[in-house]
Amino acid sequence: MSDSIKLLEELVNASGVSGFEGDVRQLIRRHLESITDIEVDNLGSIIAQKKGTSDQPRIMIAGHMDEVGLMVSFITKEGFIKFQPLGGWWDQVMLAHRVTVKGTKGDVPGIIGSKPPHVLSPEERKRVVEMKDMFIDIGASSDADVKDMGIKPGDPIVPESPFTRMKKDNMLMGKALDNRVGCAVFMEVVKRLTDIDHPNSVFGVGTVQEEVGLRGAKSSAALINPDVAIAAEVSIAGDTPGVGENEAQAKLGKGPSIVVLDGSLIPNTKLRDLAVTTAEENNIPHQFQAGVRGGTDAGRIHLHGTGVPSLVIGVPTRYIHSHVSIMDHNDFENAVNLIVEVVKKLDMNAVKNLKP
Incomplete structure (x- = not known):
């Protein structure tokens, strides 16, 4: 198993629904603290600075x-x-799935x-069960039972779906790929830059509470004050x-997506074109994504x-949320390779040229 797949397995199996990202933060710290300078902002986003030649x-x-959770x-x-819900769930995908309640x-x-379906009327069978009519069964027989288990209102609930390599071993399956994939991407980029001269200072950031309003992105950007930003995401x-x-438009196996439009961003066109040119020069397969609702x-x-000139580079992923x-x-x-090559080009002159 490659090191990057082992990293993905660690990240995917970690628990970290919105507002409760501590386990993931500690994992990122453990991997990067020996090669970067680590800071944590006041909301909990972790910032790993890899200094280059400037x-x-x-x-x-x-x-x-x-990750989306409850x-x-x-x-x-x-x-x-x-x-x-913590994050955007489609009610229809929730029933009969296992979860873990993180109690004290x-x-x-x-x-x-x-x-149960056996007691539903014919009309009820035709309707999608709404989240408000669902519940979680932990095998308790009373509210006192639940309290004895250390569970109270406000506790996080995490989907249960362990990381799995499929029969084709390049195909990976598990919970929380949105967006532990992006965390693994920036971590791998930082690791690979340790052996490469780059004319800038790179900040790999694990943000908090993206699924409930892009909150950690705001606080971490305030701390870093970036000149350029790339969101490493799923597509x-x-x-x-x-x-x-x-x-x-994205298809698995066709390379990372360069996102040209989503619900929160029209990317800096010069940065977008730099990414496309870089992919072509380095024979990195890539594709485009446009018009999908939601943001990053x-x-x-x-x-x-x-x-801040910004761009989204995404790893195509099925069945997110x-x-x-x-x-x-x-x-x-290929997403890691593309971002590394783009970073190598981003000196002061290149960044000045991104401005309108």
């Missing part, structure tokens, strides 16, 4: 640490847990349940049945101060 320009590469909101007297006395396994794969060719940390970072996703490791490696 302090300027300051290049921010951000991947958010949080939070305990209420405990019924019968011992069932009601919950609120340790992890508690459970399953998302609802009214919504459109290569499954039922997805129109123009709905989501770059949507917040590019508005910092008087503006669910309990389990699938990606191609080759796309990951």
Whole structure:
């Protein structure tokens, strides 16, 4: 198993729903503290600075640490847990999946349940069960039982889906690929830059609370004050049945996506073109993604101060915002290679040329 796949496995199996990213932060610190200068902002985003041959320009590469998850909101007297979402969930993908409630006395396994199909009316069977009608069953028989297990309102709930190499071993499956993939990308970029001269200072950033409003991107950008930003992300794969060719263009195995438009960012066009030219010069496979709803940390970072030239480079991934996703490791490696090559070009003159 390659080192980068081992890193992805560690990151994916770590727990870190929005607002509770501590385990992921510690993992990033452990991997990078020997080769970077580490800071943590007041919201909890971790910033690893890799100095090159010059302090300027300051290049921010951000991947958010949080995964979509849930939070305990209420405990019924019968011992069932009601919950609120942390991040964007589609109700239809939630039922019958295993979860882990992170209580004060340790992890508690459970399953998302609802009214059983055997007692549903024909009309009820046709309707999608809404999140408000779901609950989590942890095998308790009363609210006192739940309390004895160390669970209370406000505790995080994490999807349970361990990292798995599929039959084709370049295909990887697990929870939280959105966006532990991005964390692994910036970590690998920083590691590979230790043996390469680069004319800038690179800041690899694991941001918090992206899934609930791009919050860590704002606080970490304020600390770094970057000259250029790249969001290392997943890209919504459109290569499954039922997805129109123009709905989501990214395909697994075709290289990283250079995102030309999303709901939060129109990228700096000169930085976008630099990435495309760099990919072509280095024979790095790449593709384009446009028009998908939603946003990334770059949507917040590019508005910092008087503006930061920003771009999103994504690893195509299927089934994000669910309990389990699938990606191609080759796309990951090519995303790392592309960002390393772009960073090598970003000296002060190149960054000045990105301005309108």
